[in-house]
Amino acid sequence: MVQVLLADDEAMVRAGVRAILARDPEIEVVAEAADGHEAVDAARRHRPAVALLDIQMPGLDGIAAAAQLYRDLPGTGVIMLTTFGEDDFVAHALQVGASGFLLKADDPRELLAGVHAVAAGGAYLSPKVAARVIAGLRTGRMAIGTPSRRTIEQLTVREHDVLALLGTGLSNAEIGTRLYLVEGTVKAHVSAILSKLGVRNRVEAAIVAYEAGLVGRHH
CATH class of the missing domain: 3.40.50.2300 (Response regulator)
Structure with missing residues (x-):
């Protein structure tokens, strides 16, 4: 519930x-x-x-x-x-x-x-x-401190995959199902992504995924 x-x-x-x-x-x-x-x-x-x-x-x-x-x-x-x-x-x-x-x-x-x-x-x-x-x-109307595209490049291939799905609003469990990973592994990837991107939460990370054109890669 x-x-x-x-x-x-x-x-x-x-x-x-x-x-x-x-x-x-x-x-x-x-x-x-x-x-x-x-x-x-x-x-x-x-x-x-x-x-x-x-x-x-x-x-x-x-x-x-x-x-x-x-x-x-x-x-x-x-x-x-x-x-x-x-x-x-x-x-x-x-x-x-x-x-x-x-x-x-x-x-x-x-x-x-x-x-x-x-x-x-x-x-x-x-x-x-x-x-x-x-x-x-x-357009530059909104600034929330998201990283540049160059920052995205430091992510591993698997972290790119996780970020792409995170950008669609999926939970760790749902991301794990899509990528055939256990939930704990996804959680570790998400923590690493937030740290590398310098963002505070999943919403900011999701916006980064949109801005970088990652969303939709696994649809």
């Missing part, structure tokens, strides 16, 4: 998101919060697998709350949920360690897929957000 914390200052939005999550018998909403402070406190009490945080909340906003959770509860993956898809919001969310970013206007199936991906240790950007990120990186 994937335990989820849901934080949004609008009660009707929380009800709608909760209803979508309730469609999946493997997801359980264990706590709700109306602001960032409540979200952090609830996450510390319940230690959910995933925290769904609205970006704009009173008191402590979602990005500040995500930063606290990333620092204090590394076992909780954070997905930012918002009506805004502007580059600054996306970049800030990724910089503080968010594992996913979804728009409230996305297909409900994206929400369920994102929760499962992040709960499994993967990263998830909705297709609309991913497209904006890649376009932003290519």
